[in-house]
Amino acid sequence: MNLVFKALSDPTRRQILQLLRKKPMNAGELAEHFAIAKSTLSAHFAILREADLIEAHKSGTVITYMLKASVLEDALLSFADTVGIGLPKPTPLRKAKGHAK
Amino acid sequence: MIDRKTLWILWLFIAATAAAAIWRLSLLPDWTQVPFPAGRDGPHTEHGLWLFVTPLCILLMLALAWGTQRLVSGPDAAMQAHQRNSKLVLLGTGVIATLMQGFVIGRSLGYGNGVDGDVLSRGVIVLVAILIMIQGNSMPKLPWISSRFPAFDLDPWQQVRSRRFAGRMSIAFGLAMIAAALLLPVSIVPFLVMALALSYLGVIVWHALKVKREPSPAP
Numbered sequence: 001m002n003l004v005f006k007a008l009s010d011p012t013r014r015q016i017l018q019l020l021r022k023k024p025m026n027a028g029e030l031a032e033h034f035a036i037a038k039s040t041l042s043a044h045f046a047i048l049r050e051a052d053l054i055e056a057h058k059s060g061t062v063i064t065y066m067l068k069a070s071v072l073e074d075a076l077l078s079f080a081d082t083v084g085i086g087l088p089k090p091t092p093l094r095k096a097k098g099h100a101k
Numbered sequence: 102m103i104d105r106k107t108l109w110i111l112w113l114f115i116a117a118t119a120a121a122a123i124w125r126l127s128l129l130p131d132w133t134q135v136p137f138p139a140g141r142d143g144p145h146t147e148h149g150l151w152l153f154v155t156p157l158c159i160l161l162m163l164a165l166a167w168g169t170q171r172l173v174s175g176p177d178a179a180m181q182a183h184q185r186n187s188k189l190v191l192l193g194t195g196v197i198a199t200l201m202q203g204f205v206i207g208r209s210l211g212y213g214n215g216v217d218g219d220v221l222s223r224g225v226i227v228l229v230a231i232l233i234m235i236q237g238n239s240m241p242k243l244p245w246i247s248s249r250f251p252a253f254d255l256d257p258w259q260q261v262r263s264r265r266f267a268g269r270m271s272i273a274f275g276l277a278m279i280a281a282a283l284l285l286p287v288s289i290v291p292f293l294v295m296a297l298a299l300s301y302l303g304v305i306v307w308h309a310l311k312v313k314r315e316p317s318p319a320p
Contacts, residue, residue, distance in 0.1 A: 023318040024258055052242070057257075066261060071238045071268040 004073055007051035008080045012036070013044050017077055020054060020067040027063050102173075103166040104184040107191050111163045114195040115156045118202040122152035125206045139214040155202040159195055166191055175246030182244050186236055193232040197225055219287045226290060230278035237271020240264045253309055258317045263309045274301040 007013055012034065019025060019033060031041055045065065048054045055068045069077060080086075103111075126132040132149045166187060173183075204221065207213045241264045245257040255263055274297060281293050 024261075066258070068242050068261075070242050071240070071265075071272050074241070074265070 003047075003051040004053065004076065007047050007053055008073075008076055009086045010044070010047075011084075011086050013048055014077060014081055014086075016044060016048065016065075017053060017067060017069065018081070020065055024057075024064050024066040026065070030065065102170050102180070102183040102187045103163070103191060104181070104188065107184070107188050108163065108167065110192060111159055111195050114199045115159050115163070118159065118199055119153065119156040121202055121206050122149075122156065125152060125209060135209050137209050138211045139208070140218065152202075152206070155198050155205075159198050162191065162194060172249050173246045174249065175244070179244040179246050183246060186239055186243055190232045190236045194229060197228060201225060222287050222290070223282045226282035226294065227279050230275040230282070233278070234272050234275035237268045237275065240268035240271060252313065255309065255313055256317050259312045259315075263305075263312050266308045266312075267305045270301055270305055274298070 008017075015033070016030060019030060027038075027041070027045070031038055034041060045054070045056070049056060053067070053069050053073060054065045057064045057066065125135070126149050129135065129149070134146045135149050135152065136144070136146050138144050170180075170184075173180075175183075204213060204216070208218075241261065243264060245260050248254045277297050278294055281290050281297070285293065
């Protein structure tokens with residue numbers, strides 16, 4: 001369960017899971033949705049696979065990822081997204097105004 | 102889906118519960134009249150055939166699990182994963198049913214009259230609901246297998262969607278069972294649970310057929 005919490009604590013990994021909820025995608029299709037290096041994305045995939053939240057099917061050189069979350073893990077994903085776990089804290093209004101000046 | 106070991110254990114439960122029923126009836130002068138010295142409505146008698154409901158229920162469960170297995174095929178690892186997922190509910194329900202048979206026969210012999218039958222019934226329904234929810238929770242994680250019925254032969258993505266839905270429905274069904282067991286009169290709970298179970302199965306079959314008709318994204 002620790003691995004699942006670790007995997008769900010990162011917003012990028014949660015976004016990957018949200019995309020895979022809609023349909024299975026290959027690494028290239030997923031990479032189009034993120035402005036991060038492919039190696040970083042691969043590390044995220046490895047963590048998600050370790051937590052048994054996604055499964056990968058290799059056909060030729062293409063790896064297709066599919067969501068494999070239990071009902072509870074799916075609910076945790078929705079909860080973490082709603083609460084915004086791991087997202088950067090919003091800047092306080094006064095501080096933001098100060099920066100604007 | 103059932104593995105060989107679970108199959109034999111369930112046969113053992115059927116034999117034990119049926120043998121206990123036959124033994125109890127053999128002690129009576131009239132096997133159609135089983136006396137219960139105490140109960141909700143005081144001393145009363147029930148028809149002897151009621152004692153065979155438990156072995157028949159376990160037999161039905163075993164037949165369903167075995168029949169489901171005959172209708173699907175897949176790699177050994179995938180089949181074993183499905184069997185492992187069903188094992189908990191099959192064995193758990195078998196144990197609970199066998200214990201209940203022991204309780205009913207014990208009660209007809211005059212033992213366990215201090216135990217509140219209503220509370221016990223509610224507890225059993227809650228336990229079965231928990232088992233169903235545990236099985237339903239891991240349903241979306243199960244690997245792909247193919248069905249011998251063309252209408253239910255879903256591709257891997259369709260099966261993922263269907264299982265995800267079935268898993269959620271299992272949790273909803275389990276929660277509804279728990280709510281019914283805790284809040285409603287015991288006399289109507291079995292009928293409600295039966296209606297809920299039929300709706301649960303109907304909705305899952307309907308969703309599988311719906312998913313089968315929808316185009317699947319190319320993996």
